[in-house]
Amino acid sequence: MASACRARDSRLGLEIAGKALPEAAASTEILERFAREARAVAGEADRKGFAFPQEIELEGRQIVNNANTQEAPLTPGLVFEMLQAHQRTAALKAAIDLDLFRAVGEGPGDVASIARHCSASERGIRILCDFLTVQGVLVKESGRYRHTPTSATFLDPRSPACLASIAQFLSNPAMREPYDHLSEIVRAGRTILPGEGSVEPENPIWVQFAETMAPMMAPLCGPLGAAVLDGCKGPMRVLDIAAGHGLFGIEIARQNPQARVTGLDWAPVLRVALDNARRAGVQDRYEMLPGSAFEVDFGGPYDAILLTNFLHHFDWPTCVGLLKKVRAALKPGGRAATLEFVPDEDRVSPPIPAAFAMTMLASTAAGDAYTLSELTAMYREAGIGGVAAHPIPMSPHTVVIGST
């Protein structure tokens, strides 16, 4: 190789083997733009990563995101990142299962000591910790790993705000396996799970939900309780439909010492709620109503009825039917309060509430993430008015309250 040879200009070889370039006029124009933009940045010799969103978060400084705007260079980074996103779920789940975040918190944070704590190989721990550092849930300094504020607060089991247990519910086969068949689900328009999917009667996943998702729900309890009570301190009766862990009803009993709460859910689930009521010291004012929300007699009348994380599992007529039953069990002036992921009317924002419809497609026969106008219309159809939304600060959830 004669060093006197002058270097040829770099160029992006966009031709794909076996594919004639001008297959479609429209895409030729796109391709030309791509090539033009690619050349424009070709001088950045030290650029080693696609310009994909992940990068922005990880530089440790404020970086403007230009993804998918006219001005930004176009790269396949977002496509590649989405196709590999499953690795991020697997890595976090593995780290939780291996008790890695406790090891990091206890220190000293070198690969050997973390590996010993986790009974794991050093190769595996080093690559996993590096990956978690790339994802922003660990920091690496001088070859040692330590917590980010996020991992210290939410992933280290020694933190009272640790919510690592939610990984157990979210990776439950009933919640995960449908995604291995998502094309089929989109074709059919319903979960591949049998019957009503995740809300099939007595589905054991709701015991796991009650046991593991409480840390995710705990921060919502205070705002929900305050919105439902609206300052009331007198004697009142509250029904908590699909109580699960029971935390929402329990919070009402804590905020109002004269409130009596009835939790409704499958019997095995209510055992978790009753345990939590005991721990909160409100078991004397906590009653259990085991069974299906659609079949059991609600009793009552109640001052308030909670429907938390429930309506989204069902289609419109089912929701309206249940809301009618709710209205019939409320005192005049009583309140129905749902806790929901409520997307904007465009259904594509904000990200978490909008994306939640996918979970309902994958795991139910006809559920959805309902907009406020849809929920309001359901309430009205059931004879419940005065509907108002109470978004919970710093969370993707909204409490929607109506009254009889």
Added chain:
Amino acid sequence: MASACRARDSRLGLEIAGKALPEAAASTEILERFAREARAVAGEADRKGFAFPQEIELEGRQIVNNANTQEAPLTPGLVFEMLQAHQRTAALKAAIDLDLFRAVGEGPGDVASIARHCSASERGIRILCDFLTVQGVLVKESGRYRHTPTSATFLDPRSPACLASIAQFLSNPAMREPYDHLSEIVRAGRTILPGEGSVEPENPIWVQFAETMAPMMAPLCGPLGAAVLDGCKGPMRVLDIAAGHGLFGIEIARQNPQARVTGLDWAPVLRVALDNARRAGVQDRYEMLPGSAFEVDFGGPYDAILLTNFLHHFDWPTCVGLLKKVRAALKPGGRAATLEFVPDEDRVSPPIPAAFAMTMLASTAAGDAYTLSELTAMYREAGIGGVAAHPIPMSPHTVVIGST
């Protein structure tokens, strides 16, 4: 509910049922900071999403990212997003399998017409398209979906730059299933796949790699070819080890009409390379050397030897052994060129090259993403010097060239 009752202050109920708060002094301090910050933003009544990275990209405008800095409010958004990240992979794969991006490109983009094209349900298509819009690979306007620049260029099969086929390789069971057993892999320090994992002799996934990953590699060919040739136009012989789709060697033959290229790979893989050589019109200067890079006689001597996407599958001694064999097959002054994901020396940046080590942990017995100092040391140990890195613009790949 007396409306005269004054509303109580909202508060974030951070106590988790059944868990005493001050379990550890360190985490109490963290928790107090969390609660303080939570209160500071409690006034933002319309905040419905966690402050997680995804959100930043989706507003369609430039937003500063504060995740994991001291100033930002701390939320579990990143944890929740990581645990659900697998949905993004499943959704993109399903959309590709359903030919959804062609339907969007052809228009008119309403749910009914996309559902007809995809032979799918309207519920499924609406939820999938909304989800893809949240992820930034579709745009929704007035209830209709259209392409983003990213989806038009890289996901619509009508685009010559479409690389949707890479989803087939990346979701191959051999590439995907290890992530269902990642804890076990981290413990053992090696893939759960039998033998050498993805590089087990004659593994059929490399035929699929050759057939489907070419569009991902095509943009790298021009810069790689230019770096290897460095302007040379005379007669030369080039060996392309682990040729796969053959595009890199073929590009050398295209850039230098006097270059003769020998592709080395398993015989079924080389059939794909030869097809591509024919399409590129260089088949007269393309020879095939079927077999294992570790066993077959390289012949030669060569002016240049390519080792693209190969060294990362193996441990250090195996790489050095192979590089010695490469050196022995090079002319004096000949060049060895590897194409690799090369992380910085800290191994946690840039994101894509650093994260690639995870793929090697999951799918191989001892592979890694090697740093430039490691690759340089391997080269030197094999008697190859003058090592220089050539990062490929707008890609996460680096060409590392050394000479004898």
